[in-house]
Amino acid sequence: MAVPVRNSESDEAGRSVPPGRPRPLDVVRRWLPRSTFGRHALLVLVGAVAVVLVLETTSPFRNSQFATLSYYAIAAAGLTVLTGLNGQISLGHGALMAVGAYTTGLLLGSAGPPPLILVLVVAAAVTAVVGVVVGAAASRLHGPYLAGATLAFAIAVPGLAIYFDGVLGGEQGMQIDSPRAPAWFADAIYFLSANEMSGAKYLAYIGWATLLVVLLLLANLAAGRVGRVWRAVRDDEVAAELAGIRPGPVRVLAFTVSAACAGLAGAVLGIVVRLAAPSGFTIVLSLGLLTAVVVGGLGSLTGALLGAALLVFLPPAVTNLGTAAGLSGVAAAELAPLVYGVVLVLVVLLAPTGVVGGVRRMWQSIRNGAGRSGVGGNGRERS
Amino acid sequence: MVTDPAEGATPGDTSATDGPLFRVDEVGVRFGGLVALDEVSLSVAPGEVHGVIGPNGAGKTTLFNVCCGFVTPSSGTLHWRGEPVRGLRPHRLAQMGIARTLQGVGLFRGLTVLENVMVGADRHHRAGFTSALLALRRSDRDERALRERAHAVLTELGTETYADRLPGSLPYPVQKRVALARALVAEPQMLLLDEPASGLGADDMAELGTRIRGLRDRMAVVLVEHHMDLVMTVCDRITVLDFGRVVAEGTPDQVRDDPAVIDAYLGEEAA
Numbered sequence: 001m002a003v004p005v006r007n008s009e010s011d012e013a014g015r016s017v018p019p020g021r022p023r024p025l026d027v028v029r030r031w032l033p034r035s036t037f038g039r040h041a042l043l044v045l046v047g048a049v050a051v052v053l054v055l056e057t058t059s060p061f062r063n064s065q066f067a068t069l070s071y072y073a074i075a076a077a078g079l080t081v082l083t084g085l086n087g088q089i090s091l092g093h094g095a096l097m098a099v100g101a102y103t104t105g106l107l108l109g110s111a112g113p114p115p116l117i118l119v120l121v122v123a124a125a126v127t128a129v130v131g132v133v134v135g136a137a138a139s140r141l142h143g144p145y146l147a148g149a150t151l152a153f154a155i156a157v158p159g160l161a162i163y164f165d166g167v168l169g170g171e172q173g174m175q176i177d178s179p180r181a182p183a184w185f186a187d188a189i190y191f192l193s194a195n196e197m198s199g200a201k202y203l204a205y206i207g208w209a210t211l212l213v214v215l216l217l218l219a220n221l222a223a224g225r226v227g228r229v230w231r232a233v234r235d236d237e238v239a240a241e242l243a244g245i246r247p248g249p250v251r252v253l254a255f256t257v258s259a260a261c262a263g264l265a266g267a268v269l270g271i272v273v274r275l276a277a278p279s280g281f282t283i284v285l286s287l288g289l290l291t292a293v294v295v296g297g298l299g300s301l302t303g304a305l306l307g308a309a310l311l312v313f314l315p316p317a318v319t320n321l322g323t324a325a326g327l328s329g330v331a332a333a334e335l336a337p338l339v340y341g342v343v344l345v346l347v348v349l350l351a352p353t354g355v356v357g358g359v360r361r362m363w364q365s366i367r368n369g370a371g372r373s374g375v376g377g378n379g380r381e382r383s
Numbered sequence: 384m385v386t387d388p389a390e391g392a393t394p395g396d397t398s399a400t401d402g403p404l405f406r407v408d409e410v411g412v413r414f415g416g417l418v419a420l421d422e423v424s425l426s427v428a429p430g431e432v433h434g435v436i437g438p439n440g441a442g443k444t445t446l447f448n449v450c451c452g453f454v455t456p457s458s459g460t461l462h463w464r465g466e467p468v469r470g471l472r473p474h475r476l477a478q479m480g481i482a483r484t485l486q487g488v489g490l491f492r493g494l495t496v497l498e499n500v501m502v503g504a505d506r507h508h509r510a511g512f513t514s515a516l517l518a519l520r521r522s523d524r525d526e527r528a529l530r531e532r533a534h535a536v537l538t539e540l541g542t543e544t545y546a547d548r549l550p551g552s553l554p555y556p557v558q559k560r561v562a563l564a565r566a567l568v569a570e571p572q573m574l575l576l577d578e579p580a581s582g583l584g585a586d587d588m589a590e591l592g593t594r595i596r597g598l599r600d601r602m603a604v605v606l607v608e609h610h611m612d613l614v615m616t617v618c619d620r621i622t623v624l625d626f627g628r629v630v631a632e633g634t635p636d637q638v639r640d641d642p643a644v645i646d647a648y649l650g651e652e653a654a
């Protein structure tokens with residue numbers, strides 16, 4: 001599932017591969033489709049096969065963990081694009097997920113619920129609209145002010161759910177009827193794996209299908225002009241403006257795209273958890289997402305996926321270790337947030353570019369050590 | 384936006400206007416009590432290299448900031464190709480045909496050299512958000528076109544071997560050249576250079592001088608620079624600022640011997 005965010009060197013005509021020995025990656029690249037879409041679609045296809053293999057060979061408990069992973073990863077992918085590529089920090093993504101989840105709840109709870117795909121699209125669209133508003137307010141702010149404004153948003157939104165408790169269910173939240181697998185899908189999976197379709201597994205499929213589409217679209221954006229302009233505005237607003245780019249609208253666009261992802265993540269969360277409640281969208285969720293993207297490597301979609309996996313698999317692992325070491329259940333459960341904090345601090349201190357950045361650098365030093373790099377050889381990531 | 388009768392004409396083509404390409408008339412700027420520019424006028428002919436010199440703090444960068452819309456003057460007017468410019472915003476410059484380099488380098492540090500220059504070429508882009516989102520063929524084609532433009536300019540400036548490097552990993556003179564490439568790739572009709580020679584050695588500076596002279600058949604150049612020998616050799620005309628006022632204007636020879644100019648610079652040395 002390596003979805004490269006940068007590919008300045010890997011395209012059709014006018015490519016700038018330095019002379020000299022072909023690098024291992026170039027050999028692989030020759031077999032990849034030449035168009036951006038082809039390349040990314042191929043990766044998504046490989047990802048889809050992997051998803052089927054994993055979900056069909058793991059336990060129902062793992063299935064539901066993977067479902068959880070899918071919505072964290074969708075939100076983290078959207079956030080890493082905003083923070084990593086456009087340099088905007090958001091503490092409000094948990095609240096944006098709430099918008100998506102409540103929208104989903106309202107739609108699925110209505111008399112004649114629309115088809116699932118439409119529910120997801122509407123949830124993304126509604127959240128995107130909220131994103132435009134928040135993004136427009138945020139586009140004038142920087143650093144701590146931006147963090148503060150999005151924090152206020154994060155705190156206000158769950159409050160709304162309590163205020164409008166008639167429609168949104170108040171503190172208790174809103175039950176969401178999860179969709180059941182359509183017969184053709186259950187049949188197809190049975191045909192492929194001879195496994196029956198379970199409810200939890202179907203939800204994991206929904207989550208992962210959504211995640212793969214999100215990754216495809218975000219990778220498309222990041223690889224081309226849109227991603228480049230986002231990064232340009234992040235690095236130097238004045239210089240970007242002189243190139244004819246309006247930083248304000250660019251920021252709003254990045255925020256909107258990111259919000260749409262958060263909305264989708266919220267929709268999947270609602271369907272998987274079968275509940276949209278204020279307690280599910282606290283500031284802890286937003287902080288968790290930020291941790292995930294920083295640990296994974298800001299701006300990297302692969303990193304967002306790794307970071308989300310950390311959010312899902314680390315707490316139970318740590319809790320198990322704790323009980324194994326003789327701690328009481330409650331004390332062991334409190335270890336997880338502590339370990340989060342420690343991991344975050346370690347990553348920031350030791351590998352500020354996150355897991356993906358660290359691996360990339362290691363790979364580069366190995367490559368530069370083995371075959372000498374050409375003149376134009378990669379000095380990237382060395383700053 | 385300026386209505387452009389010569390849209391599609393080659394840059395530097397002056398058939399649209401007989402008068403000056405760009406004119407600054409009696410512009411005044413004050414920051415609080417400080418008068419940064421006082422009735423400053425300047426006129427740039429097509430294909431001319433126009434120097435703006437003056438001691439530190441004379442207002443040269445401020446004048447550029449007015450020309451770019453970063454600073455709104457409290458008085459005075461600007462004319463671009465014979466038409467008055469109102470409510471100028473920096474992001475409009477590229478479309479108007481004006482490019483500028485920043486004092487220092489001002490490169491995007493997280494973008495490769497090639498990407499930096501591609502951002503400079505951004506005004507030539509055609510494909511929109513949707514085709515980028517779906518990675519339609521149109522968007523790939525557009526990217527390829529931008530990349531080719533960027534490559535051509537990098538090659539022209541002898542920096543194509545650094546295309547995949549991050550600016551931070553390059554020697555300062557190379558960074559300055561990349562910054563110039565980023566401005567040139569927009570194919571402006573007027574190029575504003577703010578201290579392009581700062582930090583350059585003698586060789587690089589001589590090469591820069593030749594390059595600026597070579598740009599004249601494509602665009603007008605306004606040059607802010609402290610290195611007098613460079614200014615005197617490359618400029619057709621020079622405007623001298625001191626304490627925000629124009630103290631002299633003319634050819635290099637006229638300016639060199641002007642007592643007001645000698646005064647301004649002597650004042651600086653005495654201070």
Ligand SMILES: Nc1ncnc2c1ncn2[C@@H]1O[C@H](COP(=O)(O)OP(=O)(O)OP(=O)(O)O)[C@@H](O)[C@H]1O
Nearest residue numbers: 414417419437438439440441442443444445446486
């Ligand atoms: N944004 C601002 N706010 C307040 N004062 C400013 C501002 N920008 C410039 N100034 C002041 O205006 C005067 C002119 O500054 P400017 O930067 O234009 O000088 P300069 O000729 O470019 O000098 P240098 O050669 O050092 O670059 C200086 O006194 C400066 O302190």
Ligand SMILES: [Mg+2]
Nearest residue numbers: 443444445486
């Ligand atoms: Mg200056």
